[in-house]
Amino acid sequence: PLYEWFIENLPVPAQPKQYEFGRLNLDYTVTSKRKLKFLVDEGVVAGWDDPRMPTISGMRRRGFTPNSIRTFCDMIGVTRSDGMVDVAMLEHALRSDLNQNAPRAMAVLKPLKVVIENLPEDHKEMLKAPFHPELDLGEREMPFTREIFIDQDDFKEEYSKKFKKKFCPGKRIRLRFSYVIEATDYEKDADGNVTLVKAKLIENTLGENPEDGVNPKGVVHWVSATDHKEAELRLYERLFTSATPDKGEGDFMDHVNKDSLSVVTALIEPALAEVDAEANFQFEREGYYVADRFEHTAEKPIFNLTIGLREDKALLG
Template identity: 45%
Template sequence: MSDETIISTQSREGPAPSQNFIHEFIAEDIAPGGRFAGMQVHTRFPPEPNGYLHIGHCKALIIDFGSAEKFGGICNLRMDDTNPAKEDTEYVDAIQEDIHWLGFDWGDRFFYGSDYFEKTYELAVGLIKKGLAYVCELTPEQFREYRGDVTTPARSPWRDRPIEESLDLFERMKNGEFPEGRYTLRAKIDLESGNFNMRDPVLYRIRYIEHHRQGTKWCIFPMYDFAHPIQDALEGITHSLCSLEYEAHRPLYDWVIQNTDVPSKPRQIEFARLGINYTVMSKRKLRKLVEEDYVSGWDDPRMPTLCGLRRRGYTPVSIRNFCDRIGVAKATSTVEYAFLEHCLREDLNEHAQRAMAVLHPIKLTITNYPEGQSETLEVENNPNDPGTGTRTVSFSRHLYLESDDFLETPVPKYKRLFPGGPECRLKGAYLITCTGCVKDEAGNVVEVLAEYDPLSRGGDPADGRKVKGATLHWVEAATAVDAQVRLYDNLFTDPDPDAGDKNFLDCLNPNSLEVLEGCKLEASLADAQAPAHYQFLRLGYFCVDSKDSKPGALVFNRAVSLKDSFKPGK
């Protein structure tokens, strides 16, 4: 992957040259002589409100909203609530929040699929009157038995049911006179079709279940393949952009549009779904992780949900760049999670404020620094953005240091602190030399001792002498702020936990979360609030946890480490 693959989804001066096949199709359609010549591009994003949006949905919504934006068009937000089994207003609210967070808006074009239940029913009645739909009595078992195969046509003994009889039964189905499974409404298309989706597909089924908006008004519900094209047409959608699994359903989409009395004729275009390694995208599996307490909720920072990624520290810019740069394709592929992290690093490297934090603290005493004395030092907030200015940090005799920055008996090539070792820099402060350590009764090191060079303030000595030791971050003990820090890793140990006969739960990473207590942060972070991001020097990029962090009880999540494992062009 290289920067040359970036796909622009924004244009204020009119559409840029098309850079993916969807944009090419749209450009052709709106050109003079095209099927939508002179019309405004109109797309829609139709999530099902039975779970939270995840990174896979994000690609779809960026294609939907971004394509409309590119061509100066508009995009509707439509909740696909035609299947009421697991729908909830909680998910509706969360979906809207996620889309706004990414920077998209639908204006006053917010709809529900259930808004069209009455009209969809009327159009189904119209198909029956045209002799293009009939009420069928096959049980689910018989339906499978009569489905046929590639050499055998499907069968239905109810295909020639009289129109008046189907009209009567369909109305009685709507009125709740029959049990679930007793009847279905099927389209009369082609029982010999090589595309099994066209072998008289079911259009309506009976379901006695309360709908989150319609209550118990309806006991028959349209199938998605019937409802979706009707909803698109009623809203005046020009381009219905769908994931690749709907490619085989496109003939049915077009059949519904051609044979129902709808006001417009949208075009369906399919693209490959987004796959990322070390995760799962199935809402059923994500729901299982939540409901069986494998994670703390839909917004657990290890989840691929947008609310989880947001809580972990991902930014809208990083996610939009990720989706743009992987491109739009027809072939299904899997993208490295490391590339998503790479996009986050790029954004935070430019914009995150720097700070010092010690996650595994050990006391450092500078023995030749006067007891009771302290001073303030000016350090940059972000060297990549001079406009962020500087901040002050306090320095004195007693500091905190990372425990692995000291070894009493060093290993080869160890360039940090050890007795008799080289000078090391304290970031933004002084050069120090380790002189020894203090141990407890069990022989554990509890304090590192060192001396400083008073003439080396700023950590960059004026005499130009070279320092062989490392540059170390630190926090003054007297003003340090305590915090809990959470370190996250991949939720799964297997790069493809969905593959084959694997039970994805068997692939869960037992070390996906490490919680560190008693971490020491510089005083400037005492009032840090979500969604603030910081680069903790030498440690990674962190953000304030939006749910659990409180004044006096700070919680930080590691969004991503400093080390970048993604290799461009890999």
């Protein structure tokens, strides 16, 4: 053939060589195109770009960064053996990259209203906060109002040493990038659930400790109860419950995690609604999220959970 003649007569060595390498098999994952197509055709996932899929488009929509994937590949190296790679290594590379580079913001997934009674009803103060504690990623404004939302898990009815960093009656807490407040009372519904917390603001504590020396024990994230946005959060877990779903007896479909996707409504800072698609964020004390590349809009913010804040040490060995 003509191409062989060209190769043989090139002025430099040009004989092609083929190298065979082992497939990058991840546990809790299938990489067979036939099986991935079956997941799409059967409606187990929403498509080839579903964030649970081990495809480039799926990982991009999930919020994987190019640097995290390159770091992961450097960690595992290249081999000719057809072995299995611990997915926790990929998650570690991703979490490390996002921890260093992702902007911070606040979102409340389980809102509990707090009324700061010694503020006027129409109080509205615009507070500034950096997007990152170390990198110069700019800053945003957060409306601070008389009524705010904190996470339900951050309030306890009684103080104990086990929950000494929690908000409880008679104790103080610092609102992230804001003031110190002290709980004075709370209300419960007929089922015994706390529905409202009453508090007072400790004056002159914006970026400062209380003048009376009674310092708060912890810091909580929050959003304004009157000046926030609602966002749809898509919470993703591993698609399979077995580390080797396509090995051994039975069908790989028997190991599909039916709870791999859940959708919740969260309350977010107003600035988060305006971010570009595919923008990565750490929602403080909640996890790493990415604005959906196809459906996120200012009118309907949608964020996908990329990965949680803490890694499973047992999986890393």
